[in-house]
Every structure is written in structure tokens, then in C-alpha cells.
Amino acid sequence: MHHPLRxxxxxxxxxxxxxxxxxxxxxxxxxxxxxxxxxxxxxxxxAMDVNFPVPAGVDPSFWRPSISDISTVQGADLVLLNGAGFxxxxxxxxxxxxxxVNTSRGIEDQFIVTESITHSHGxxxxxxxxxxxxxxxxxxxxxxxxxxxxxxxxSARGLAPEADVxxxxxxxxxxxxxxxxxxxxxxxxVVGVPMIATHPRYEYLADRYDLTITSLEWDAGAAPTxxxxxxxSDLMAETDAQVLIWEAEPPAEGAAATEALGLxxxxxxxxxxxxxxxxxxxxxSSAAAALADAAGDxxxx
Amino acid sequence: xxxxxxxxxxxAALLVAxxxxxxxxxxxxxxxxxxxxxxxxxxFSSGRIAQKGDVRVLDGENTLLTETxxxxxxxxxxxxxSVDHSTGLLIEVDTGGHDNYWIVTPEDIARNCGS
Numbered sequence: 357m358h359h360p361l362r363x364x365x366x367x368x369x370x371x372x373x374x375x376x377x378x379x380x381x382x383x384x385x386x387x388x389x390x391x392x393x394x395x396x397x398x399x400x401x402x403a404m405d406v407n408f409p410v411p412a413g414v415d416p417s418f419w420r421p422s423i424s425d426i427s428t429v430q431g432a433d434l435v436l437l438n439g440a441g442f443x444x445x446x447x448x449x450x451x452x453x454x455x456x457v458n459t460s461r462g463i464e465d466q467f468i469v470t471e472s473i474t475h476s477h478g479x480x481x482x483x484x485x486x487x488x489x490x491x492x493x494x495x496x497x498x499x500x501x502x503x504x505x506x507x508x509x510x511s512a513r514g515l516a517p518e519a520d521v522x523x524x525x526x527x528x529x530x531x532x533x534x535x536x537x538x539x540x541x542x543x544x545x546v547v548g549v550p551m552i553a554t555h556p557r558y559e560y561l562a563d564r565y566d567l568t569i570t571s572l573e574w575d576a577g578a579a580p581t582x583x584x585x586x587x588x589s590d591l592m593a594e595t596d597a598q599v600l601i602w603e604a605e606p607p608a609e610g611a612a613a614t615e616a617l618g619l620x621x622x623x624x625x626x627x628x629x630x631x632x633x634x635x636x637x638x639x640x641s642s643a644a645a646a647l648a649d650a651a652g653d654x655x656x657x
Numbered sequence: 658x659x660x661x662x663x664x665x666x667x668x669a670a671l672l673v674a675x676x677x678x679x680x681x682x683x684x685x686x687x688x689x690x691x692x693x694x695x696x697x698x699x700x701f702s703s704g705r706i707a708q709k710g711d712v713r714v715l716d717g718e719n720t721l722l723t724e725t726x727x728x729x730x731x732x733x734x735x736x737x738x739s740v741d742h743s744t745g746l747l748i749e750v751d752t753g754g755h756d757n758y759w760i761v762t763p764e765d766i767a768r769n770c771g772s
Binding site for chain 2 (some may be wrong): 423424426448450566
């Protein structure tokens with residue numbers, strides 16, 4: 357039922373455009389992250405070619421596309437944007453507004469404002485800024501709203517049969533609601549339990565499920581430095597956290613170092629890229645279960 | 658409805674000063690093209706014009722084609738005849754501390770040149 361994402365076709369699509377062979381059998385969709393691509397695949401089935409162009413190992417938020425990448429994006433029938441400031445590259449290229457779909461329109465009032473960062477440079481003195489948390493899809497309710505926007509645009513543009521899209525949307529929304537119920541049940545055991553994340557990815561998850569997560573800014577995939585471990589230790593003392601959430605499987609030395617501090621390591625892939633195993637639904641469910649297993653017996657603050 | 662605010666602890670905030678600061682304090686670069694030239698405009702997200710800055714123009718293979726500087730009005734003009742734009746143009750602007758880019762595809766050039 358689910359179609360694997362056709363990211364491997366991205367290079368071929370670029371080559372077609374580059375050589376002027378632009379004929380496509382099906383309308384094309386470009387998504388700025390994996391969840392949107394997953395939803396589009398679920399909704400369109402075989403009626404559309406869905407691509408998520410960001411290479412593995414590159415943060416989709418800060419991907420810097422090539423000129424040929426943008427040529428392909430410009431040729432797409434729909435470009436699915438996440439909103440909330442996710443994917444900065446979209447502000448550095450010319451894209452037809454009629455093809456852009458802001459999937460988070462209608463949920464802006466649920467965006468989470470992140471606290472400012474104090475810093476200084478140039479002659480501006482010390483100052484700070486606010487931003488928006490971007491990983492909206494980690495709240496399945498918001499993800500469902502985004503899927504609904506995608507479906508609406510597919511139908512409105514006549515890119516896929518409306519009845520088929522509507523039917524697929526009903527199933528997808530049911531799956532997302534079931535996911536929410538499952539995650540809510542699993543994470544009910546960890547409400548109020550202090551946790552630390554190696555990166556600020558989980559704001560919407562925490563907001564939806566009343567989790568207490570304090571975030572660091574460690575490099576994904578890198579072992580923490582001595583200084584970072586010292587700051588982590590301070591943060592543990594400050595928050596009483598005994599669980600550390602990683603975006604991906606940590607390096608062995610990193611995991612050992614944090615275990616030595618008394619932390620239980622848990623991987624919760626935030627899924628801007630496709631998860632290492634399974635799909636959006638199964639990986640989300642598994643990650644929530646792992647988090648519950650790690651923190652479920654710990655005291656809440 | 659009140660928007661929730663996630664307050665990072667100061668210890669964590671210290672770790673992120675450089676990358677987040679760079680993103681939040683953005684230099685905004687825009688380039689428009691016609692049959693004659695690419696016009697580059699640069700300003701800060703605050704609205705202030707970038708009065709000084711280096712402009713680098715690269716092709717689709719990331720080969721440097723030419724360099725120039727911003728005028729005091731925050732613009733730079735690159736005549737199309739001066740560069741091989743067949744693979745598109747990547748315009749980079751660096752004001753020293755802030756940088757950003759704009760991508761001009763071959764299709765952008767063709768579209769704006771009426772062909």
C-alpha cells in the first residue's frame with residue numbers, strides 16, 4: 357500500500373531537466389522533508405511522483421541546493437513547504453507561488469516560539485532573537501492538519517483523482533489519530549519526568565504530550581567533547597534528568613560517556629529524513645515506546 | 658491564544674550562540690535578472706541595507722566566474738555578457754560576518770528574457 361519514496365529518482369529527474377527532456381508521466385511533487393513526502397505518497401499513490409531531494413546526512417533545514425536541484429524544483433507541479441521557518445533554501449530561489457503549498461497554514465497559532473539566544477557580533481552589542489520550533493510533525497495532530505492541506509491542494513489542482521485522495525486522506529488521518537493515541541498512552545508514563553535532548557527537535561512532541569525536555573545543541577552523530585559533557589553534567593544537576601534523547605544512534609564513546617554520568621540513552625529520530633527503520637508511523641511509535649521504556653520508572657518533577 | 662515559549666537554559670544557549678545567531682541575524686540576498694544583467698540586492702533582516710560586501714558569482718559547477726562588491730545602496734550589477742550563465746548562476750554575498758546566497762537557474766534567465 358505504501359510506496360517507497362522515490363528519492364533515488366532525484367538524480368535522474370535532475371538529469372532530465374538538464375538535458376531538456378522534461379516529459380513526465382505523472383505530476384511531480386517536491387517535499388522539503390520526509391514527513392511531507394510520506395504524507396504525499398500516501399495521498400497520491402501512483403498518481404504523482406513524490407521526491408524529497410535532500411541527500412542523506414544533510415540537515416534538510418539548512419540544505420544548500422545546487423542550481424540543477426532548483427531547476428528541478430521549479431519544474432515540479434507542487435512544492436510542499438513545512439512552514440515555521442523550516443528549509444531556509446526556499447527563500448533563496450525563485451519559485452512559482454501557485455505551486456507552493458504551505459502545509460502549516462491554519463496551524464500557525466500552534467507554532468512554538470523558541471526562546472532567544474543571547475549573543476553579540478559586529479557593532480550591535482549583545483542582543484537576542486526569537487525563532488520558531490520547526491519540527492511540527494512530531495505532534496501527530498499537527499501532522500494530520502498538514503496532510504489535509506496537501507490533500508486539498510492535490511485535488512484542487514487536479515493532480516490526482518479527488519475521490520482517491522479523499523479516501524487516502526481518511527485512512528491517513530485515521531492512522532495518525534491511532535498513532536497519537538498510541539504515543540499518548542506510551543508517554544503518559546513519562547509526563548513530568550525530566551529529560552535532556554542533544555538537539556532542540558522535540559518542542560512539538562513535548563508540547564503535545566506534556567513532556568519535560570531541556571535541549572542541548574550537540575552536533576548530530578558526533579561524540580560530545582569534554583566541555584559538552586561538563587555542561588551536560590551541570591544540566592543534569594539543574595534538572596534532575598536521567599534520560600538523554602539522541603537524534604540518531606550515538607557514537608559508542610559518546611554513549612559510554614553519557615552512561616557514565618548516569619544517563620539512559622534513548623534514540624528518537626525526529627524524521628526530517630526518513631527513519632533508519634520503518635516509516636513515519638512505525639518509527640514514531642517505536643521511538644515513543646523506547647522513550648517510555650527508558651523513563652517510565654523515573655520520578656516526575 | 659498564547660503561544661508557548663520554550664525557554665532554553667542559559668547553559669545550553671551558550672552552546673548555540675554562533676549557529677543560531679547567524680541564522681537569526683540574516684543577510685537577505687535577492688537577485689533579479691533580465692536580458693542584460695543580474696541585479697543583486699542585499700540587506701539585513703532588520704531592513705538595513707548592506708552597504709559593503711563581497712559578491713561572488715559561480716556557475717552550476719561551483720566554478721567562480723567573477724567577483725565584485727556591493728555599492729553603497731546594497732546592490733551589485735553583473736552583466737550577463739560578462740559570465741557564462743548557461744548552467745545558471747549562484748550569487749554569494751559576504752558582508753564579513755554575514756553571508757547568504759541566491760540561485761538563478763537557466764530557466765530563470767530564459768523566463769525573464771522573454772524566451
